[in-house]
Amino acid sequence: MIKKISAAQAYPLRQAILRPDGTLKDCQFDGDELASTIHFGLFDGDALVAIASVYCRDYESNEYYVGKGYQLRSMAVAKMVQGQGVGQKLLTAICDEMKIMDVDYLWANARVSATSFYRQADFDISPNVFDIADVGPHQHIVKYF
Ligand SMILES: CC(C)(COP(=O)(O)OP(=O)(O)OC[C@H]1O[C@@H](n2cnc3c(N)ncnc32)[C@H](O)[C@@H]1OP(=O)(O)O)[C@@H](O)C(=O)NCCC(=O)NCCS
Secondary structure (H helix, E strand, O other), X not given: OEEEEOHXXXXXXXXXXXXXXXXXXXXXXXXXXXXXXXXXXXXXXXXXXXXXXXXXXXXXXXXHOOOOEEEEEEEEEOHHHOOOXXXXXXHHHHHHHHHHOOOOEEEEEEEXXXXXXXXXXXXXXXXXXXXXXXXXXXXXXXXXX
């Protein structure tokens, strides 16, 4: 089942999967508590096994991006269930919600290691690779609705 969750509920999985060498505090991001931010969780029974958050935020260079933008961050699936379609299921539900909310595009700074996952979900992947300190190489990705 996919549900909206609190930021605090998302932090343990964020930390375990995305900041394994960091602390829970490192997993608190700007905008986490804004009313416009949505944290999604996919549950297997009572267990939270996948998370992702979306922030009402246009891409910073808005030259080519028209309309209302949301940023996707912190997409993470518990290790035990990675590669079983859980991430795609959650991402599809998020895109469906973005359409209902009349969002024009969803963008993210995606880890290079995960870009094929986003390509499968019909995101456009920018060829430019840039480094995010302590996390590694990323590419800008976007999907229009
Ligand atoms: C990337 C991630 C969210 C994908 O979720 P998932 O549930 O494992 O992926 P799914 O099973 O829904 O889809 C798997 C497909 O994505 C592709 N893929 C790309 N990168 C992948 C990755 N790092 N791990 C697993 N699958 C990945 C696979 O090729 C697979 O396609 P296939 O089934 O045709 O072989 C998840 O593996 C994860 O949390 N990874 C660690 C954290 C991370 O990199 N998050 C993304 C930050 S931008």
